[in-house]
Amino acid sequence: MKTLNLGILAHVDAGKTSLTERLLHSAGVIDELGSVDHGSTRTDTMALERQRGITIRSAVVSFAIAGVTVNLIDTPGHPDFIAEVERVLGVLDGAVLVVSAVEGVQAQTRVLARTLHRLRIPTLIFVNKVDRAGADPDRVLRQIADRLSPDVIALGRVEAAGTPVARWHPFPTGHPDHATRLVDLLTAHDDALLAAYVRDERAVTDARLRTALATQTARARVHPIHAGSAITGAGVDDLISAIAELLPTTAGDDHAPLSGAVFKVERGPAGEKIAYARIFAGRVRVRDRIRYRGDHEAKVTAIGVFDGGDAVPSDCVGAGRIARLHGLTDVRVGDALGTAPDRPGGQHHFSPPTLETVVEPMRATDRPALHAALAQLAEQDPLINLRQDDLRRELAVSLYGEVQKEVIQATLTDEYGVPVTFRETTTVCVERPVGVGTAVEWIGNDPNPFLGTVGLRIEPGPVDSGVEFRLGIELGSMPLAFLKAIEETVVETLRQGLRGWEVVDCVVTLTHGGYWARQSHAHGVFDKSMSSTAGDFRNLTPLVLMAALSRAGTRVHEPVHRFRLDLPADLLGTVLPVLATLDAVPGTATLRGGSYLLDGEVPAGRVHALEQRLPSLTRGEGTLESEFDHYRPVRGPAPTRPRWDHDPLHRKEYLLAVARRVTARSER
Incomplete structure (x- = not known):
């Protein structure tokens, strides 16, 4: 079927x-x-x-x-x-x-x-x-x-x-007006149909139009x-x-290598993970070991396929189907099963959340349970971006809006037995480099205490490009494990910029790299004090990167929504001053009948306030549409966000903290 x-x-x-x-x-x-x-x-x-x-x-x-x-x-x-x-x-x-x-x-x-x-x-x-x-x-x-x-x-x-x-x-078959509209629409996308219609209108029958409609609908x-x-x-x-x-039915090859995608994760009655996955190609059987998220691998212990309403147990699931897979203990939403499917449009289709809040347990003893509960919610919704501040013992989550906050609160109370409160919702800003900055620390030279050389250059990248890491040294000049450690640390470090916000739209180039090869004493025992490890590069990279970023400088940008406001014509003069107090920038106002359609821009952090004030401002007749549009430079003093880790911008404190962690690990 x-x-x-x-x-x-x-x-x-x-x-x-x-x-x-x-x-x-x-x-x-x-x-x-x-x-x-x-x-x-x-x-x-x-x-x-x-x-x-x-x-x-x-x-x-x-x-x-x-x-x-x-x-x-x-x-x-x-x-x-x-x-x-x-x-x-x-x-x-x-x-x-x-x-x-x-x-x-x-x-x-x-x-x-x-x-x-x-x-x-x-x-x-x-x-x-x-x-x-x-x-x-x-x-x-x-x-x-x-x-x-x-x-x-x-x-x-x-x-x-x-x-x-x-x-x-x-419309019945042969309806003349409907047939004319179909011809006008379909011939705009089908030159062969247009040519046939021009040659002989009678050749374009209702059946041919219906076939063309199905074809063009299937092609979106x-x-x-x-x-x-x-x-x-x-x-x-x-x-x-x-x-x-x-609508087109799916076509898949059961004999091809496995390719699938996990789009939902939930917990079963016993707390076990259940992954909802679309199988694009190949076949999954119970007891198969499947690979996901790079080199992770696990055995499928049970399969449910959807038939007649609910999921029913099955020994296998083939291409084109959606299945519930048990046994993938550490699977996450978005993981590819086997080979990643080739789907159009990239990974992200909507804007990221632009708000965040700190979640606090009402009972201090619930803090460990709160972390565990939020970690499970993050499995179901990775975009809540669970962030743990170990220094202040705080947990923060990202949000799309206030309703989501209410749902998280109710879920934590009802399903996990952890009543919580929230701090005031704040806007999530980003930082972008404004110039070019470089820094380097050499192995064996003070003040570098780590057994590695790292040099980095950071510069602005295209808007919406994220973080791009480039090699400015020869690929074989350092072990791949060290290069991977530097790249991963660069991405992680840039989650907090000079003012605590994530740094985006930049290019980071590794300009220098060096290490001491594995060395041993005469009796053949490996000596870590004489040999570079990936840990040296993970600890050194934040110092070099933040030094380069300080020289480049950053500017804080806030998220901005584009809004469309429909309001009674006689109230436009009342609403405009209110928009000004919310830092909104009105655009064009178009009069349609007895109402104005007003578009413009408003900071994301002010959208909720506008939604709350709109009914009283417009006698309940106004309607508001808004969606994220872009980031713009913050006007006035740049907001800051406290860091949640040891700050590489403060070298002495950072080295003391890192040295203590290194010592503790070596003693274990």
Whole structure:
């Protein structure tokens, strides 16, 4: 049986989970529809999801249609949990983007649509809630074409929108207006179809148009639109038919070398790790030893494959399928199984979190349990960037927003029995070098106490390039283990710059390197005091790198969001001064009917304050969309963040701390 790994994506409250429930019911997987409001849906299994009525963790269910096994992945819609969507995108064959017929295209809808387009994931659009009061499918269709993509086409129309009897009617075969719209859309992407149409319009039959639509949808060039209601079931059967007909099924080779990707990790009843993985090629059997994350290897002790709703035990899983793998004890989200799959778009599809907070246990005795609990949460969501400050005995996590903070707090209390509080949320800045700096320390020369020579040059790199490490010495002039130690230490050290923020967009070049070869006394015993080790380079590199960085200098940059504000026309003069107090920079204001559409930029740390003030400023009529756009230099005094390790900028204290650690290790 063919397989289709399908993602359901939407802005929060567009009805995505309800649509998943309806699809399972229509496919015969469940006999009774669950309700988000009642906390009884199949995919919202966390107690917190049921309480809040939102999806927090992605969930996989399965059903069969027209000879195709559909592994359906329900993803969170709230922007605070965009990291869950990030991980799912890399394993999808196709997607259904859900848009509310009442609220229309919203901020998260635009972010998701752009990402699906960039990754060229075949996508159908479903306009949901046509039965709700205020539903206006025609308006939403115009918004989709205007704000998401012009390459869309509705495959039917809605009757009695905004009423409980709203229905979706597909355009019948031979419908002249619909055929004309199809020709206009499809010929824009298919020269052969255009030539055939120019030669003889009658040669382009409805069947040929339908075939061309399926082909271009599978190539993510066009996006068919359906509409209906997940609650009443209107239009869902036609959506199911479109999923089977228009979205591409996966093709994999069971006999090829193993290639897969882990997109979710959870804990079982006994605390064991369970990895959710998409198998792109090859086959995994129980008791197979598989390689992941470089040279890690473990034996698979059990496999679950999705069939008829839930995962069922299986002896093996083949290419194209999604499986639950047991036995991979130290697996992480994002790990490649076997050979890393070649997927478009790179590893990261969304902006990183731009906020952080310190988590404090309400009971001092809970500190070890808090660390263990946060470490497990970091397994499920690596982007929380768990950071431990050993000097101050503090734990910090990165956030996308305040709702994520509330969820972490509730999870720690309810699931781990560790009540916590949070310090005030702060903005995560970055540092960028402003010049070129060099430094070198020579082996055997004071003040270098380590058995190694390291010289480094740091200079600005392209924006969004991260950290690039280059060799300015011959590759064979030093053992690879020493070069690897220097490179890894450079990356780790740059997590804290001159003012404590991560240093990005720079090029670091190893300009000098030297070592003392392994030496022994006459009786043949290795003498560490006479021979260089990787530890010498790990301890020396931070001193050299931070000296070079000090000479280059850095500038602190803060994250900035681009916003789009829709507000009543008579309140523009009231809102503009408030934006100024929040350091926002308004752009153009466009008058549309009785409202203004205002765009601009606002610091990420002020977005929450703007969201809180907006209802009172706009009589509850204003709507705000915002998303990370770029980093800009901080205006005024540069903020600092305390370091969480021994500071190589203070040489004496650093050497004392490092020397004590080295002595302690040698005594053991």
